[in-house]
Structure formats: C-alpha cells, structure tokens
Amino acid sequence: MFEKILIANRGEIAVRVMETARRLGVATVAVYSDADARALHVASADEAVRIGPAPAAESYLDGARIIAAAKERGAEAIHPGYGFLSENPDFAEAVEAAGLIFIGPSPKAIRAMGLKDAAKRLMEKAGVPVVPGYHGEAQELVVLAGKAREIGYPVLIKARAGGGGKGMRRVDEPEAFAEALAAAKREAKAAFGDGRVLVERLIAKPRHIEVQVFGDRHGNVVHLYERDCSAQRRHQKVIEEAPAPGMTNAMRTAMTDAAVKAARAIGYSGAGTIEFIVDASKGLRPDRFWFMEMNTRLQVEHPVTEMTTGVDLVEWQLRVAAGEALPRTQSEIALTGHAVEARIYAEDAARGFLPATGTLHHLRFPASAAGASLRVDTGVREGDAISPHYDPMIAKLVVHAGDRAGALSALAAALEETEIAGSTVNTAFLARLARDEAFASGDVDTGLIERRQEALTRTAEPDAGAIAEAALAASGAAHRPETCEPFEAITGYGHFHPPVHPSTIHYGERVMAYAITGLGDGRFAVQIKGPEGTEETVILTAGASTRLASWPGHVTLFDGANSHTFRLHDPLALAEEAAVGGDSLRAPMPGLVKMVRAAAKKPVKKGQPLLVLEAMKMEHTIAAPHDGIIAEIAAEGTQVNDGAVLVRFEE
Known part of the structure; x- marks a missing residue:
C-alpha cells in the first residue's frame, strides 16, 4: 500500500x-x-x-x-x-x-473509451450492442444532417468527448438540426476542448442503467451490479439508485455480462462504469439495451454501489493501483437492500435548473434517517462560497434501506430536514421527486422530470405565518434583550399605548409592509399588509421558530424541504435598482456573454434570442420578454456577475 x-x-x-x-x-x-x-x-x-x-x-x-x-x-x-x-x-x-x-486505468484504456464514437466501434467488434447511429469522423453539416435523415427523427446530437449532458441536443425535425448542431459543438468545445459530435437514434422511452465494473492487473474483472440513473434534468443525473427498479434476473445477467465483456476487451484495470441506454417502452428486456459509453473513473454516484455491496470502491482503487489483486471474486459480491442518492445543487429548479452561486451562510444536514442508514458526502462547510468556476454541487445525500419504498421515504425525510441558506438550492425539487407517485412506482425514464417539471419545480409561496416570522426575525424583536433598559426591546416603554415597529420586507419582487406590536411575555402581534389594502395579524412568540436562519440582509425560513428567503429593507439597494430602470434583463447567474444576436437601436420581437450566456460550461439563451427596441446590450466576451444588466430596452 x-x-x-x-x-x-x-x-x-x-x-x-x-x-x-x-x-x-x-x-x-x-x-x-x-x-x-x-x-x-x-x-x-x-x-x-x-x-x-x-x-x-x-x-x-x-x-x-x-x-x-x-x-x-x-x-x-x-x-x-x-x-x-x-x-x-x-x-x-x-x-x-x-x-x-x-x-486509475492505463492510458491506453482511457484513450480507447474516451471518445464515444471510437468506443462504440470497439464495442461492436467485441459483440456488445450499441445504439444505432453515426459514429464516424465526418463533421460537416451536410454529412451529419444526411445521417440524421437516414437514422430518422427524433435524433440526439452528442459530444464525442466528456459527459454530464454537455454538448448534447435533442432534434425533432430537420429544420432545427443546423442550429442544434452549432450549439452542441460550441458547448462541447467549451467543456471538453473537442467540438466533434456523433448522431444517434433517440430511444422512445429511455432509461439510463449503468454497471459498475472493476479490474486488476492480474486479469481479473468483476461487476458490482447496476445503478439506475434515469432521473435526469438537462441530461444530468439528480437521483441515482441501486439496484435498478424492475430489474429482472435475465436482464441483469445480460447487462452485467456485456459490461464485463466490454471491460475485458480493453484489458481494463481499476474502477469503471459501463453505461447503457435501455428502451423501457415494453419493460426491461435483455434485447432492448445498448452500450452508450464507458466512464474510465469513479462515478459521482458510487456511494449507492458501496452501500448495497459493502465494498469501499476507493480502497479497491488504491489496492489495485498498488498492484494487489481484487479483494473479492464475483461470487463473493452480494447485493443487499436498496440505496438512493440525491445530488443537492446550488440551482434554481423553478427557472429551468439555472446554476446558482452564493455564500452558504447556514448549512445543516440531518444526523440520521429513520429506518435507514444515512450518508452525507460533501466538500463544503458553513461559510463557504459556491463560485461560478466549478460544478455547483453542494452535497450528496445517500440512504440505504431494506427496500426501495423505505429508501425513498427516508431520502425525502432527510431532504426535508436539510437546511441551506445563502444560495438557491434544489432540495424541495428533490424531495418532491422522491415522493412522486410515478417515480415511486418505478415507472421512470430520462424524460420523467421534463414531463412533470411544472409539478416538481413549482415554487411554494410563504403564508402569512411565514411572512410574520420573517418580519419578527428581521426586526430583531425575536431576540430577548440582555438588559432591562426600556429601549432594548419592542416590548419596552410605550406612553399610553404599546410601541409599534413598522417596516417593510421583500420576497422576490414583492414588497410587504408590516407593523409589530409588543404584547409582553415575549409575545408579538405582527400585522401584515397585503395587496389591495388587505391586512392580516399573526400572534407569535419570540424564538418559537426553530427552523430559521438570519444572515446579512436576509432571513430564511425552512418549511420541510421548502425554504423562503426574505430580503430586509435596504434603501441603498432600492435606489440602485431605480437608477438602472425596470425595463431591463439581468444575468440569472454569473457567466460569459458567449454570443450576441441583437444590436442596440434595433427592434426585437417577443421570444427572439438576444444573447447566449455561458455559465458552468452550459449555454443559456436569453430571449426578449416582449416586443421593443434595445437601448443597450452587453458586448460579446463580457464576463458578468449574477444580476448584472445584460439588456436594457428603450422606454
């Protein structure tokens, strides 16, 4: 060692x-x-x-x-x-x-499987089934468009290097192919330094099932069963599990045999994953899966395999690299229970899963999960910043239970106990997905999230009680005074009437006025003034809310997996917003203005693409929200911060 x-x-x-x-x-x-x-x-x-x-x-x-x-x-x-x-x-x-x-594996093995097109040609020779498509060298638009017609629409354009959904575009009709190809190539070049792509048939009801393989330098190769990674948004995994729901013995045998055959074909050593695309339109059948790619490394989702097999894959990596033989034979590797992993990202699910940044002013993970084992893998601490330079994943919550229903229930409960403030996160989305009826039934494919996106990503609005709690925390009245001085607390001195503390609090674009009246004994009446002159009064006790985080200029309340962040009244920030003007588009995240498709003093139509913002190696198109004439637009190549004005329209 x-x-x-x-x-x-x-x-x-x-x-x-x-x-x-x-x-x-x-x-x-x-x-x-x-x-x-x-x-x-x-x-x-x-x-x-x-x-x-x-x-x-x-x-x-x-x-x-x-x-x-x-x-x-x-x-x-x-x-x-x-x-x-x-x-x-x-x-x-x-x-x-x-x-x-x-x-890790040898450079030769990495090179053999590093490019999807070459890897698929190699797998065909080894007798491993591959997805029908074009995996050749030609990259001209006329060639690739012609191949797409031969394959039949819809097709999938995929970067031949890398992974994670970058450089990938679905194309449903020939007219959209050229623009999708250009975007896929740009994104692939930015992410992997290689803009070449391949074109494949789009599977009707695809599931993404992968097999963990391991080899050593003595010729031994084993598998550690499968993982299902079909729960994806923007072609990127968010929930992974082992074993795959609905897996049959015949299907498992066929897939694991193909995976071991693939690893042996390149003399593989170390941890690797053979990824398959499965047509689940008629259930899991041994003749309806195809090789997609091999990841010649440890996977993000490796903990679910570790929890269901009892194997420390990193330990195996170290031992194999040091020249030792695999610690177990195939017959000694058993599959036990069910494990599910959820990736907690700094992202805004309600806005198309846009990546987010920010400082993690408050960070709490649950210590345990009822009826299940809980594991939290994270690389951040409270006070750390999520920067635009790297992947915005905050942590992985992994649970292991006796069966899938128990694991999903424990995962949802753990997500509902997680508290993160300072950045927009996807915990509410993940919890809804874990409790979603279709997902829980095992009827999962890579399009599930897109089909149910509105229900899974809807924003929960705070009720009057939550607004009142935030107002009380923002006022400082929730903190008991350290002295008996009358001006130390709202509940102090009042001449002929209880003192009233009026102010405003912001939630998104809404500005809410409130007034707090001290009632004594740590109790307060919080009057919330709603739209059209409505009012509602909530009686609260100071310090009664245990799921609340105060951080500079903000208060965040946690309600299950949902969180509500309020901005405190800031006259300077309001003055700055007024100076910019309301008819403008701001950057939804820090990024690079990759391409500008409009010009100042020119008219644009609602929905027209104005510019392309590249953030975290993904492209995001900023479109016109209405007809108008552009007064100013950011220059191509400009690096912008979150909230920076990208486009301003003429009045």
Whole structure:
C-alpha cells in the first residue's frame, strides 16, 4: 500500500478519497486554486499545495503543475477523482513518465473509451450492442444532417468527448438540426476542448442503467451490479439508485455480462462504469439495451454501489493501483437492500435548473434517517462560497434501506430536514421527486422530470405565518434583550399605548409592509399588509421558530424541504435598482456573454434570442420578454456577475 498520495481534485470527491486513505494509514496531499484556499478538502488533507488561480484551466487542469506538486511533496501516486483530468490519457501518461502511479486505468484504456464514437466501434467488434447511429469522423453539416435523415427523427446530437449532458441536443425535425448542431459543438468545445459530435437514434422511452465494473492487473474483472440513473434534468443525473427498479434476473445477467465483456476487451484495470441506454417502452428486456459509453473513473454516484455491496470502491482503487489483486471474486459480491442518492445543487429548479452561486451562510444536514442508514458526502462547510468556476454541487445525500419504498421515504425525510441558506438550492425539487407517485412506482425514464417539471419545480409561496416570522426575525424583536433598559426591546416603554415597529420586507419582487406590536411575555402581534389594502395579524412568540436562519440582509425560513428567503429593507439597494430602470434583463447567474444576436437601436420581437450566456460550461439563451427596441446590450466576451444588466430596452 502507498505511504502518501496526492488527490488531483477538489470538493466532495477529494474529501471522500481522503477519508478512505486516512483509514488505511495513507497520507494525503491536496491541491487547491486561489478560490479554494480555505476549502474543506484543503483542511482535510495532511498537506496542501497551491496550483494556480481560480479558473480550472489554470489550476485543476494544469497537469504539469499537479505532477510537480506530487513530486515535491513525495507522493507516490495521484488519484484523479472524477471530472477535470480523471479521463485524460495524456495526463495519465505524464504521471507514469514522472515515475508516479496513476490511480486509475492505463492510458491506453482511457484513450480507447474516451471518445464515444471510437468506443462504440470497439464495442461492436467485441459483440456488445450499441445504439444505432453515426459514429464516424465526418463533421460537416451536410454529412451529419444526411445521417440524421437516414437514422430518422427524433435524433440526439452528442459530444464525442466528456459527459454530464454537455454538448448534447435533442432534434425533432430537420429544420432545427443546423442550429442544434452549432450549439452542441460550441458547448462541447467549451467543456471538453473537442467540438466533434456523433448522431444517434433517440430511444422512445429511455432509461439510463449503468454497471459498475472493476479490474486488476492480474486479469481479473468483476461487476458490482447496476445503478439506475434515469432521473435526469438537462441530461444530468439528480437521483441515482441501486439496484435498478424492475430489474429482472435475465436482464441483469445480460447487462452485467456485456459490461464485463466490454471491460475485458480493453484489458481494463481499476474502477469503471459501463453505461447503457435501455428502451423501457415494453419493460426491461435483455434485447432492448445498448452500450452508450464507458466512464474510465469513479462515478459521482458510487456511494449507492458501496452501500448495497459493502465494498469501499476507493480502497479497491488504491489496492489495485498498488498492484494487489481484487479483494473479492464475483461470487463473493452480494447485493443487499436498496440505496438512493440525491445530488443537492446550488440551482434554481423553478427557472429551468439555472446554476446558482452564493455564500452558504447556514448549512445543516440531518444526523440520521429513520429506518435507514444515512450518508452525507460533501466538500463544503458553513461559510463557504459556491463560485461560478466549478460544478455547483453542494452535497450528496445517500440512504440505504431494506427496500426501495423505505429508501425513498427516508431520502425525502432527510431532504426535508436539510437546511441551506445563502444560495438557491434544489432540495424541495428533490424531495418532491422522491415522493412522486410515478417515480415511486418505478415507472421512470430520462424524460420523467421534463414531463412533470411544472409539478416538481413549482415554487411554494410563504403564508402569512411565514411572512410574520420573517418580519419578527428581521426586526430583531425575536431576540430577548440582555438588559432591562426600556429601549432594548419592542416590548419596552410605550406612553399610553404599546410601541409599534413598522417596516417593510421583500420576497422576490414583492414588497410587504408590516407593523409589530409588543404584547409582553415575549409575545408579538405582527400585522401584515397585503395587496389591495388587505391586512392580516399573526400572534407569535419570540424564538418559537426553530427552523430559521438570519444572515446579512436576509432571513430564511425552512418549511420541510421548502425554504423562503426574505430580503430586509435596504434603501441603498432600492435606489440602485431605480437608477438602472425596470425595463431591463439581468444575468440569472454569473457567466460569459458567449454570443450576441441583437444590436442596440434595433427592434426585437417577443421570444427572439438576444444573447447566449455561458455559465458552468452550459449555454443559456436569453430571449426578449416582449416586443421593443434595445437601448443597450452587453458586448460579446463580457464576463458578468449574477444580476448584472445584460439588456436594457428603450422606454
């Protein structure tokens, strides 16, 4: 076993690898960018080395600097985690050339499976079924459009490199192909440095089922059963589970045999995942699944496999990389119970799952889950910031129960106990999905979330009680005075009448006036003035709400998995908004103005695309909300902050 390793990653996967290394007595070296100088993974390591500024291209993707840090600190091996350089064969080769060990497969295996088109041709030769489509080298529009017609619409354009739904577009008709192809290529180039794509038939009712495989350097290959990752938004996974619901013995045997065959075909060593697309329109059938791609690394969703098999996959990675044989044979790997993982992201589900940023001013995870085992994998702490430079995942909540119904119930309850304030998060969406009837029945496919998006992402409005609690917290009256001075509290001195504290509080675009009257004994009457002159009075006791977080300029109330964040009255902010003007479009997140499709002094129609904003390697089109004439529009190539004015219309 190694004495010291370097983890070439950040966030929760870096922390996760360190936990196993610590248990095995292996020292760890962290690397960090300027944005991560005080991050949890840095604090969790035995040593840490700065490798560059915040942009990933200048830090976590700088292979030479990472290798130099490993040699400088005396590490024997490098664990790449997932993302960044984990599937870069040139980096793996450079690690080996430097006399270090790459904790992963060989560069040859990574290269063989790194490009989807080449991998599918290889799998066809190995007898593994592949999705019908065009996996050739030609990239001209006329060729790809012609192949799409041959395959038959709808089709799926996919980046041949990378994953995570980036560089992927569904196309339903020939007229939309050219624009979708251009967008997919731009996005793929930005995310993976490779703008080439392939075109495949779109499966009618697709499920995404993958098989965890593991090989060693002695020729042994095993599988650790399957995971279902069909619950996706924007082609990115949000809930994963093991085993796959509705899985039959015949289907499992066919899929796991194909997965092992695929791994053997390239002499695979280490942890890997064979991803299959399944046509579930007639249930799970052994003749209705096809190879999609292989991830030559550990997966984000690996905890559900660990919880259902009792195997520490990171420990196996370290042992195999150190030259040991696999710790178990296939017959010694059993599947027990059901595990479900939910990815908590900083994102706005109600606004099309737009990524969000912010400082995590309040962060609480449940300590346990009734009737189930609970695991929380995270790379952040309270006070950390979610930056636009990296993936906005905050944590993974994983539960393991005796059956699927118990696991989903425990997951929903754990999400409802989670409290996060300072950034918009997707906990309410995840909890609704965990309790959704269609999802709970096992009738799941990759289009489930899109079909039920309105119900799953609807915004819960705060009632009068929640508004009153926020107003009371904002006023400071919820805090008991430390002295008996009459002006220390609202319930203090009043001449002939109880003192009244009037002010306003903001919720989204709404401005709500309130007045608080102290009643004595820690009780308050909060009068909420609603629209059209309506009023409602709520009686509250100071400190009665236990699920409330106050942070600079804001108050957040938690109600199950829902949260309501109120802004306190700020005259300076109101003056700034008035100066900008109301008829404008603001950036929904920090990002880069990738493309501008309109010009100042020119008329535009409602729904017309105005510009493309790139954030976290995904493209988001900003469209005109109404007809009008543009007064100003952001310049192409401009880096903007969340809330920055992108477009201003003439009055």
